[in-house]
Amino acid sequence: MATLLTNFLWWADMSPRSMLIDGGRVVVSPTSEPLSGGEVFDCGGQVLLPKFIDAHCHILPTGLDLLKLDLSGCATQEEVLDAVRDRVATTEGWVMAVQYDQTKYPGGRHITRAELDAVSGSRPILLRHYNGHASVANSAALSAAGVNEETPDPAGGEFGRGEDGLLNGLLLETAHEYVWERTPKVSREEMVTAILAAGEKMADLGIGMAADMMTGRFNLEDEVWAYREAARRGCRIRTRLYVQWREVFGPKGVGLARLRELEASLYDPDQTRICGIKLFADGAIGSATAAIYGSYSGQEANGPKVSRHGRKTEAEGTSGQLIYSPEKLIEMTRTASDAGYQVAIHAIGDYATDLVLDAFEATGCPERHRLEHAMILSDAQIERIQRLNPFVTFQPEFLMRFGHAYRLQLGEERTSLLKRSRSVLDAGIRLSYNSDRPIVPGDPMDGIRTAVRRPAGFDQTENVSLHEAVRAYTLAGAEVCGDTNMGSLAVGELADYQFLSPERWPDSL
């Protein structure tokens, strides 16, 4: 039986409209013409718009975090310890917590190994810092991970020590990764529970479809199984998977034939399917590992001297970290592209972006692929992207959450020009917005607000209109994933609509 939705305000112009849907599809798009037929559903004057599409995020990790103890509501060291104590009393095994942040607690003092040991001497306890680069562990967690007083610091990290010279439980950078890698393996059932939990949370934010940008970070076979199973059990969001390159084509990868089998095992392409392959070209700005031309504030350029694309004469310094050599990146991109897959490549810095564009160009079909983040773009690079025409994705919420770290690393001037949405859209480039959760909370309305009105310190001439921002978080998100049947509520599309109460709708922008 068809449904006739009446009495809603269409988001694009706030006009009163109606829409006819049947069998989960749009039969008549939102219109101001009188409609008849179907069972009438009165929408009560709410704003109606297509569901949001979060085309670059991390679904399973979001869900796994939701299953951990959330410390974001704690304001003191005591509150953290009380929350951990409750968790110890009500669960078994490791106690893993997220959103630990000593800067919010009195004196900015870290919780110590001894304090956690007083909560439990036998259960491993691990508190992950909200920035994802540090943790605090108790003695049981350290010993379960094989860390003792004699363990040397890993390269690029540190096992923190107190004034007595003994381990204080603080784990920094690679030392933090070292311990997390030794936590219990996530089971398939836990993965399904996590994906369902993430779907619940994201659907509540109006998201209808999301792309997982690093499928295979735990175990590719298990993850694909879990996404299929979550879909079967009614996951509230549609999922798209971008598989990590090395999990397919690397020495220990499953290989192309197996990837094709895994693809075929996801029986409902509207609900869940494999979209492409994911690669990283560089790191991040906050940790000064994004590969940029020039140098980070107060530092010397530490990378190779190179000539910018199209300017063969003047070589200049670079900084940050390339994950692969330029030649290797081209080769890896071509391998995946030649196998018929869209390739999505993380490139934060402008140097990395040029190398990714080189790689896309070398595939012969640059318009098929996705440039992820592209935080720093020169006018010449925008012209180059316009010419090669790959998809570009931005995460506007980053400007709202990480502005301080960007200023510290890049200085005011370069920071003000991060994420040049206006220039990119004016060049006719296919730009979409997404969250990259769980790095940020990821409410699409936060991203949209930030894109429409960039925070103080960011160039206001790069703002976009509300209409453009919503489009970048809906239809453009569908396009970048190759979904042609969602995102705008056009006739024949999936009827993925949502209501926003007028208070949540930022008409005051």
Ligand SMILES: [Zn+2]
């Ligand atoms: Zn990401």
